[in-house]
Amino acid sequence: MTASDEALIVIDVQNDFCPGGALAVGGGDEIVPGINALMAEFDTIVLTQDWHPAGHSSFASSHEGRGPFTQIDMPYGPQMLWPDHCIQGTDGAAFHPKLDLSPAQMIVRKGFRAGVDSYSAFFENDRTTTTGLVGYLRARSVQRLTVVGLALDYCVNFSAVDAAGLGFDVTVDYTLCRAIAEDSLKEAVAGMQAAGVVLA
Ligand code: VGL
Numbered sequence: 001m002t003a004s005d006e007a008l009i010v011i012d013v014q015n016d017f018c019p020g021g022a023l024a025v026g027g028g029d030e031i032v033p034g035i036n037a038l039m040a041e042f043d044t045i046v047l048t049q050d051w052h053p054a055g056h057s058s059f060a061s062s063h064e065g066r067g068p069f070t071q072i073d074m075p076y077g078p079q080m081l082w083p084d085h086c087i088q089g090t091d092g093a094a095f096h097p098k099l100d101l102s103p104a105q106m107i108v109r110k111g112f113r114a115g116v117d118s119y120s121a122f123f124e125n126d127r128t129t130t131t132g133l134v135g136y137l138r139a140r141s142v143q144r145l146t147v148v149g150l151a152l153d154y155c156v157n158f159s160a161v162d163a164a165g166l167g168f169d170v171t172v173d174y175t176l177c178r179a180i181a182e183d184s185l186k187e188a189v190a191g192m193q194a195a196g197v198v199l200a
């Protein structure tokens, strides 16, 4: 068992980010058994779930003439456009069927506001709206976080960097993560290292 000031944060292990899903991450399903095994070592386990309304502003289909994997300017800054994914209540938004949900005590849903995306488990993409997770962790005297899941270059990255900025000691177990793309992964790794996140 790890110490009681530690928590495991499992990011977006959902069908749409696994092979066959709407925004499939290569090998996304391969990490599920390892995450299940790792959960046995933690007292505090938080899952996040990307949870968009239909017609969400991060979907390319919501912007006429725009395709996925291009950027637009939102009032809060640049935003990558994605294929429709993780729509509330759909099978794509459900957790991977083999992910062990029972040990998790907290599920943070994010990206449910139509006009703002949310990569991070802590702050939405406007960088100010909080998910409330920091309060939950501090109330439980958590100081050290291990972050795993999907996708390493987006939601894991943003979550880990935000957590480090909030003063947590953060380790990303990258063997239990998969990334969407090479270029964004390189940038993400540099950003995480600069923020003091340990990649192990
Ligand atoms: C994610 C893109 C859009 C992720 C979520 O979980 O990394 N990426 N929505």
Ligand code: ZN
Binding pocket: 050, 051, 052, 058, 085, 086, 111
């Ligand atoms: Zn999303």
